[in-house]
Amino acid sequence: MATIIDVAKKAGVSIKTVSRVMNNESNVRDETRRRVRKAMAELEYNPSDAARQMRSGKSRAIGMLYGDPSSGYQTRLNHAMMQACLNAGRYLVVGLFDVAAGDWKGQLEAFLNRTKVESLVMVPPMCDSSILQEFILERGIKGILLSPSRSVPGIPAVSMDDKKAAREMTQHLLDLGHKRIGHLTGHPDHIASFLRKQGYEEAMVSRGLGRPDESLVVQGGFDFRMALSNAEKMLSADDRPTAIFAASDDMAVAAYMAAGKLGLSVPEELSIAGFDDVPIAQTIWPALSTVAQPFAEMAEESVRILTENDRATQASNHVELVVVPHKIVVRGTCAPPLLAQ
Amino acid sequence: MATIIDVAKKAGVSIKTVSRVMNNESNVRDETRRRVRKAMAELEYNPSDAARQMRSGKSRAIGMLYGDPSSGYQTRLNHAMMQACLNAGRYLVVGLFDVAAGDWKGQLEAFLNRTKVESLVMVPPMCDSSILQEFILERGIKGILLSPSRSVPGIPAVSMDDKKAAREMTQHLLDLGHKRIGHLTGHPDHIASFLRKQGYEEAMVSRGLGRPDESLVVQGGFDFRMALSNAEKMLSADDRPTAIFAASDDMAVAAYMAAGKLGLSVPEELSIAGFDDVPIAQTIWPALSTVAQPFAEMAEESVRILTENDRATQASNHVELVVVPHKIVVRGTCAPPLLAQ
DNA sequence: TTGTATGCGTTATCAG
DNA sequence: CTGATAACGCATACAA
Numbered sequence: 001m002a003t004i005i006d007v008a009k010k011a012g013v014s015i016k017t018v019s020r021v022m023n024n025e026s027n028v029r030d031e032t033r034r035r036v037r038k039a040m041a042e043l044e045y046n047p048s049d050a051a052r053q054m055r056s057g058k059s060r061a062i063g064m065l066y067g068d069p070s071s072g073y074q075t076r077l078n079h080a081m082m083q084a085c086l087n088a089g090r091y092l093v094v095g096l097f098d099v100a101a102g103d104w105k106g107q108l109e110a111f112l113n114r115t116k117v118e119s120l121v122m123v124p125p126m127c128d129s130s131i132l133q134e135f136i137l138e139r140g141i142k143g144i145l146l147s148p149s150r151s152v153p154g155i156p157a158v159s160m161d162d163k164k165a166a167r168e169m170t171q172h173l174l175d176l177g178h179k180r181i182g183h184l185t186g187h188p189d190h191i192a193s194f195l196r197k198q199g200y201e202e203a204m205v206s207r208g209l210g211r212p213d214e215s216l217v218v219q220g221g222f223d224f225r226m227a228l229s230n231a232e233k234m235l236s237a238d239d240r241p242t243a244i245f246a247a248s249d250d251m252a253v254a255a256y257m258a259a260g261k262l263g264l265s266v267p268e269e270l271s272i273a274g275f276d277d278v279p280i281a282q283t284i285w286p287a288l289s290t291v292a293q294p295f296a297e298m299a300e301e302s303v304r305i306l307t308e309n310d311r312a313t314q315a316s317n318h319v320e321l322v323v324v325p326h327k328i329v330v331r332g333t334c335a336p337p338l339l340a341q
Numbered sequence: 342m343a344t345i346i347d348v349a350k351k352a353g354v355s356i357k358t359v360s361r362v363m364n365n366e367s368n369v370r371d372e373t374r375r376r377v378r379k380a381m382a383e384l385e386y387n388p389s390d391a392a393r394q395m396r397s398g399k400s401r402a403i404g405m406l407y408g409d410p411s412s413g414y415q416t417r418l419n420h421a422m423m424q425a426c427l428n429a430g431r432y433l434v435v436g437l438f439d440v441a442a443g444d445w446k447g448q449l450e451a452f453l454n455r456t457k458v459e460s461l462v463m464v465p466p467m468c469d470s471s472i473l474q475e476f477i478l479e480r481g482i483k484g485i486l487l488s489p490s491r492s493v494p495g496i497p498a499v500s501m502d503d504k505k506a507a508r509e510m511t512q513h514l515l516d517l518g519h520k521r522i523g524h525l526t527g528h529p530d531h532i533a534s535f536l537r538k539q540g541y542e543e544a545m546v547s548r549g550l551g552r553p554d555e556s557l558v559v560q561g562g563f564d565f566r567m568a569l570s571n572a573e574k575m576l577s578a579d580d581r582p583t584a585i586f587a588a589s590d591d592m593a594v595a596a597y598m599a600a601g602k603l604g605l606s607v608p609e610e611l612s613i614a615g616f617d618d619v620p621i622a623q624t625i626w627p628a629l630s631t632v633a634q635p636f637a638e639m640a641e642e643s644v645r646i647l648t649e650n651d652r653a654t655q656a657s658n659h660v661e662l663v664v665v666p667h668k669i670v671v672r673g674t675c676a677p678p679l680l681a682q
Numbered sequence: 683t684t685g686t687a688t689g690c691g692t693t694a695t696c697a698g
Numbered sequence: 699c700t701g702a703t704a705a706c707g708c709a710t711a712c713a714a
Binding site (some may be wrong): 344345348356357360363364388389391392393394397490576 | 705706708709710
């Protein structure tokens with residue numbers, strides 16, 4: 001394992017200069033910088049994180065605190081972040097956050113002190129806490145907000161466009177020929193529920209179908225049981241929809257089961273679309289058409305922003321919000337409505 | 342932040358002695374040891390992992406390489422391990438393993454070199470590779486095997502008892518009064534499939550029901566679609582079972598859907614039991630009765646064994662296999678069979 | 683049984 | 699713009 005001394009010798013400079021190059025500091029001649037870079041590459045030099053951390057008190061690892069360990073959203077994000085960190089030659093240090101307990105600031109502080117991470121990925125719902133936002137701002141922690149409800153000056157944010165995705169998914173159903181499309185909404189506390197419903201409504205309105213009424217837009221609450229019962233109700237009506245767009249895959253599965261109970265075959269008699277692309281979406285048959293959240297890309301963007309430490313570009317590249325493109329995953333649960341309808 | 346020097350001063354000893362106490366080395370008088378311990382507690386001393394790592398080349402972090410990032414099993418294990426590490430004052434460093442690619446040894450070596458972890462949790466299928474086992478043995482890496490197919494001399498293993506759990510779940514159904522109980526098997530390549538089927542058969546035989554024939558034991562392959570189609574077939578027969586025990590929750594959900602399609606209500610007309618306790622098990626309604634794998638306990642045992650570094654006990658405590666008790670989770674999908682049957 | 687001194691690979695200070 | 703040298707907190711050879 002080559003050390004900074006080996007690099008310095010090879011490049012014919014002092015270790016301090018090597019250190020300067022590593023950290024993208026100014027006050028190094030371009031020619032020198034190039035020579036050092038070359039020596040580093042040739043020796044396959046890798047700075048020792050341990051030494052760095054000992055000296056500066058900061059680890060190069062990236063921290064992420066999450067609240068709900070059982071959420072599919074979080075587990076998939078964890079994996080995507082780990083991958084992104086791996087690609088960037090970093091570690092991911094994850095920690096559990098007790099959302100219900102108070103003292104969010106104290107919890108974050110404890111995590112920071114314990115792990116010494118210099119940068120942080122903030123996920124919902126913590127990313128929307130102004131207390132936490134101010135805290136990382138004043139502590140000088142590099143942070144990014146993942147899917148925040150609204151962006152915050154000084155802290156870059158990465159997210160997908162929920163409203164647009166919902167609009168597109170609904171349009172897909174519309175393009176297939178559906179006119180009566182039901183929507184199973186999420187939980188009112190989640191901003192995503194609102195955005196997804198809005199996207200759905202916009203698509204309906206833009207096709208001249210008018211704003212859908214209560215017979216079409218029913219509460220799902222991101223809850224299987226509620227979605228099941230309300231989907232059953234909606235599908236039992238005389239003017240039942242020929243398609244249902246659920247604001248989450250779990251609720252889409254509920255609609256799926258409701259259809260089964262009522263003897264409606266999917267997708268022939270009822271089209272179903274979901275949102276999230278959780279594992280079960282690919283497990284069931286026919287597989288669920290859904291919106292795939294771009295976890296990998298969101299994670300990569302986050303890590304890229306966090307590891308961008310060229311002090312020169314830092315000022316100019318004042319990124320405040322990166323919107324990552326989603327994917328509409330067309331699988332087996334959507335088809336044109338029966339002619340009889 | 343207190344350092345080893347502060348502790349030494351406070352205890353009136355040298356830093357070497359503090360170091361000895363920290364690492365549970367011998368050659369320290371009990372009285373001295375106590376004094377040092379007290380000083381550490383009073384100063385809330387926390388050894389710096391960075392300094393340790395720099396000096397010894399080893400991190401105190403615990404490594405875990407996993408193969409299938411989308412598996413519910415793995416994501417839940419990840420979380421449990423993270424929690425267990427947290428409780429033990431350690432980190433978890435996870436890495437992705439490419440099972441399909443060759444050179445398992447090289448992959449492991451790269452991970453070790455990169456992360457410098459001194460201990461390792463080996464999960465399926467890597468834990469069953471003799472090449473990997475020999476490698477960690479000769480490199481002197483502390484390792485534990487999680488749910489291996491068979492134990493290996495020199496490397497402690499932690500697992501649950503799949504056969505016993507399957508037997509108990511089947512007995513639960515038997516106790517309810519069921520006599521014709523179907524079984525959806527897992528994938529033939531997984532040792533767990535075999536064990537779970539065996540447990541089911543033992544329970545049936547022990548109640549004098551004889552060894553179940555092919556009409557009752559059908560392939561599920563840990564695959565939703567296969568399970569769905571075979572469950573439908575099984576439930577369409579004249580002598581259909583009044584209960585189904587699936588070797589995984591995913592397949593249990595398939596049976597659930599098959600029942601829905603055939604107009605069989607759960608649990609009144611068909612009882613269903615699963616295995617794993619994945620999130621969807623609690624999502625659906627009625628919620629699925631299933632076997633909960635003791636992730637938290639398995640993780641804690643693993644970390645305990647890995648961090649047990651008292652050199653005195655190391656020789657005597659030659660643990661080779663720890664079997665962690667599972668839980669039978671009784672929820673809503675199992676009930677006595679209808680009298681009419 | 684206990685202590686002293688040295689070095690691990692960085693970053694930072696200050697002098698050139 | 700560049701370099702010599704002192705820390706950072708711990709483990710360990712070697713002494714006592």
